[in-house]
Amino acid sequence: MLDLYLFTGNAHPVLAAGVADYLHTPLRERVLDRFADGEVRVELGENVRGRDCFVVQPTCASPRATVNDNLFELLTMVDALRRASARRVTAVVPYFGYARQDRKDKPRVPITAKLVANLLVRAGIDRLLTLDLHAGQIQGYFDIPVDNLLPRPLFLRELAGYDPAELVIVAPDAGSAKINRAYADRLDCGFAIVDKSRFSTDASKALTLIGEVRDRHCFIIDDIISTGGTMVNAARLLSERGAKSVRAAVTHGVFAGKAFEKLAGSVFTEFIVTDSVPPRPGAPDIIRTISVAKLMGEAIRRTHLDLSISVLFN
Numbered sequence: 001m002l003d004l005y006l007f008t009g010n011a012h013p014v015l016a017a018g019v020a021d022y023l024h025t026p027l028r029e030r031v032l033d034r035f036a037d038g039e040v041r042v043e044l045g046e047n048v049r050g051r052d053c054f055v056v057q058p059t060c061a062s063p064r065a066t067v068n069d070n071l072f073e074l075l076t077m078v079d080a081l082r083r084a085s086a087r088r089v090t091a092v093v094p095y096f097g098y099a100r101q102d103r104k105d106k107p108r109v110p111i112t113a114k115l116v117a118n119l120l121v122r123a124g125i126d127r128l129l130t131l132d133l134h135a136g137q138i139q140g141y142f143d144i145p146v147d148n149l150l151p152r153p154l155f156l157r158e159l160a161g162y163d164p165a166e167l168v169i170v171a172p173d174a175g176s177a178k179i180n181r182a183y184a185d186r187l188d189c190g191f192a193i194v195d196k197s198r199f200s201t202d203a204s205k206a207l208t209l210i211g212e213v214r215d216r217h218c219f220i221i222d223d224i225i226s227t228g229g230t231m232v233n234a235a236r237l238l239s240e241r242g243a244k245s246v247r248a249a250v251t252h253g254v255f256a257g258k259a260f261e262k263l264a265g266s267v268f269t270e271f272i273v274t275d276s277v278p279p280r281p282g283a284p285d286i287i288r289t290i291s292v293a294k295l296m297g298e299a300i301r302r303t304h305l306d307l308s309i310s311v312l313f314n
């Protein structure tokens with residue numbers, strides 16, 4: 001058995017159990033609940049002095065907690081590990097909340113992704129292991145090692161069954177063009193971009209399509225679905241332009257607000273998400289979840305053994 005100590009917060013126990021299964025290592029004992037006044041209470045159940053510790057906790061909302069609750073659980077667990085003399089603490093954050101607030105896009109707004117990075121480092125993490133950061137540059141907010149895994153191997157497996165002549169990979173906005181083009185190049189299939197205009201945090205519109213999709217199967221790939229506006233509008237545009245079918249593969253299924261209703265009434269025939277975020281009840285049938293437990297688990301194993309993790313990107 002690996003000599004690492006795996007802990008989890010309350011955000012996503014199912015994913016943490018999957019990671020533990022993969023690593024053949026137990027999730028370590030801890031008390032993690034609330035004091036009567038709602039403050040987070042953490043108490044580690046075992047001695048961690050000199051141990052290589054990993055804490056699995058996506059910082060998204062979960063069925064019984066907010067984004068901020070789950071972030072604070074992570075911070076307090078890290079503080080407890082640090083004060084208990086853990087040798088190394090790695091935050092394993094499959095979904096990094098606040099990642100979309102990564103720049104001052106107008107005056108008098110915070111850069112909250114950087115604030116979260118500061119909080120994690122000040123709490124005492126030595127490394128961050130995360131998945132598909134909204135912007136790769138967020139790695140630069142940390143002056144400690146950051147491993148930003150990508151779902152590419154999982155998504156490529158899903159796309160392997162299509163005839164490249166009939167397939168078009170579609171970027172739902174200009175920001176995701178580079179990543180989507182890399183998929184299209186790898187698969188030697190068609191490529192298209194939707195020109196999206198965003199009016200506010202939660203409202204956007206698909207304006208024009210660059211590329212040919214008529215009579216072809218379209219696959220839209222993105223990092224996050226939140227309100228669903230980006231995806232549903234893009235899919236509608238593809239359908240209007242004669243696409244034979246429209247599917248999606250998205251890393252983080254946040255599904256905020258009326259996202260499920262929008263997807264249920266959309267032209268999508270299939271919508272693949274990973275389990276980086278815990279599932280919400282009421283998902284429409286088109287949603288299929290694939291697990292990142294093995295990917296995260298293997299990255300933890302390699303980190304612990306000081307092995308390269310670049311092989312996981314291929």
Ligand code: R5P
Binds near residue numbers: 225226
């Ligand atoms: C935008 O840059 C992101 O990659 C997503 O496309 C966006 O955040 C999704 O948000 P929503 O589902 O609310 O349109």
